[in-house]
Amino acid sequence: LAKTTQPISMDSYEGQEVNITCSHNNIATNDYITWYQQFPSQGPRFIIQGYKTKVTNEVASLFIPADRKSSTLSLPRVSLSDTAVYYCLVGSAGTASKLTFGTGTRLQVTL
Amino acid sequence: GAVVSQHPSWVICKSGTSVKIECRSLDFQATTMFWYRQFPKQSLMLMATSNEGSKATYEQGVEKDKFLINHASLTLSTLTVTSAHPEDSSFYICSARTQAGRYEQYFGPGTRLTVT
Numbered sequence: 001l002a003k004t005t006q007p008i009s010m011d012s013y014e015g016q017e018v019n020i021t022c023s024h025n026n027i028a029t030n031d032y033i034t035w036y037q038q039f040p041s042q043g044p045r046f047i048i049q050g051y052k053t054k055v056t057n058e059v060a061s062l063f064i065p066a067d068r069k070s071s072t073l074s075l076p077r078v079s080l081s082d083t084a085v086y087y088c089l090v091g092s093a094g095t096a097s098k099l100t101f102g103t104g105t106r107l108q109v110t111l
Numbered sequence: 112g113a114v115v116s117q118h119p120s121w122v123i124c125k126s127g128t129s130v131k132i133e134c135r136s137l138d139f140q141a142t143t144m145f146w147y148r149q150f151p152k153q154s155l156m157l158m159a160t161s162n163e164g165s166k167a168t169y170e171q172g173v174e175k176d177k178f179l180i181n182h183a184s185l186t187l188s189t190l191t192v193t194s195a196h197p198e199d200s201s202f203y204i205c206s207a208r209t210q211a212g213r214y215e216q217y218f219g220p221g222t223r224l225t226v227t
Contacts, residue, residue: 034215034216036218041202041221041223042220042221043115043117043204043206043218043219043220043221044155044204044206044218045218046215046216046217046218049215087154087155097208098145098157098160099145099157099216100157101147101154101155101156101157102154103154104154
């Protein structure tokens with residue numbers, strides 16, 4: 001399983017764009033990159049998933065360079081409610097393929 | 112997105128008793144489900160992979176006789192913590208992957224277990 005490395009914590013002010021970068025140097029050819037958000041005492045919530053280049057949905061963008069050894073989750077104009085832990089996971093497609101969590105990034109948004 | 116539920120959301124039990132936690136995929140079938148545990152301020156730790164109709168696969172260091180997993184149907188997996196002790200107190204989370212799209216993994220809301 002590809003190991004991921006993220007910053008332990010980040011701080012931001014409300015309204016700013018936040019970029020969280022994840023390193024996954026030994027990502028395999030058939031691995032996807034998925035980001036999750038977790039609030040205290042809740043299960044992780046799927047944010048976005050990508051394989052290469054850029055993916056955008058209604059809540060975030062995911063940037064993946066050509067070598068795929070890293071990825072960046074971009075949260076536009078964060079609010080206080082975006083304060084949470086963000087996890088980057090790497091794993092292959094397939095319903096039986098397990099995902100292993102790294103330490104995650106604790107994002108604190110303040111006024 | 113797909114929905115995964117867990118029951119109960121929290122449970123308190125006495126040391127030495129057993130507790131069963133249910134995990135259901137509400138709008139999709141899941142041949143495989145995963146069980147995680149999470150201690151305060153820590154990341155999720157994968158405990159086991161639950162396979163419908165066959166034995167679960169446990170991660171290294173997880174006692175299979177203590178954490179019994181049964182995947183009786185395509186929408187239900189159960190985790191039974193047997194002879195619970197205070198050190199088993201934790202947040203237990205299940206997940207399942209859908210077959211649609213890129214196999215996104217969806218997580219249940221978690222079950223808080225407190226052993227007194």
